[in-house]
Amino acid sequence: MKDYEPEEFEDELERLKQENEIKRMKLKLEYGADFPIDLPNTDLHPEVESQFLDNVMEFEKAFHNSERVMIYDFIGKPEYKISEAIPDSAIGDELERILEILDQNQIDVATLCEVDDRVLYQFITEELFFTETDNIRMEGWFSHFTYEEFHPNHEYDLRNSCTDFFGSFLNKDSDFFTGHLTKEASENKWFDNFRQAFNSFTLNKLVITNIQFDETSAKVLFDIDFSGVIEGSNLTETYSGSGEMNFIHQWGYWYINEVTLPPNQK
Incomplete structure (x- = not known):
């Protein structure tokens, strides 16, 4: 940033703010850009x-003027061997070479699980x-690009969904669990009613x-142990034992349709 005298600095800030307002309007009018935060009211320096x-303007111009091309053409049509022609001892090196070519062409390939x-x-x-x-x-x-976007690992997704659900459901400061339902x-009041009955939870x-899963539904069995402090008291209830979570596959994701907890320990 340039050095200015105090008066010049204030004038320059005001000029930049006005220019930024014009840029935001131009982005919205020409490209439909919508900023999720109110930039003028943040601490972001003009x-x-x-x-x-x-x-953002540079990207929007490039995006709207670009064409769709095959990734193989985009990276310059490099030579490569078919998988069947590569011995097991060399497949790791060939994979590394291809990944390097992709990286040099600003394409990242990742996996969520071991592949x-x-x-x-x-x-x-x-x-x-x-x-x-x-x-x-x-x-x-x-x-x-992520491998699992093309070839989903349903067991991985179901395991994570179950874990994430309880991480939020048993945290009174989070409502993230609703996104899994x-x-x-x-619309089932049980979830809210159960949480509202307790002041806090401890997952042990x-x-x-x-x-277990097929194309449309899944079942996750689990052992759980957690306690909750009853709202308005110092009394604690403990839930320990086996439970079950049923899922439905919709729009490419697994959503929880039903949760069965073990009975509370009297």
């Missing part, structure tokens, strides 16, 4: 905001290469013991 808005090197290599060369992407190249701009379950143990 000069930093100006650079941010310039970057065999050959399986990942096949995914990239037989599937991802022929997936379309926006033909945009900007400094610092990466396109990110089906519409029908979210959560162990997932079994996961």
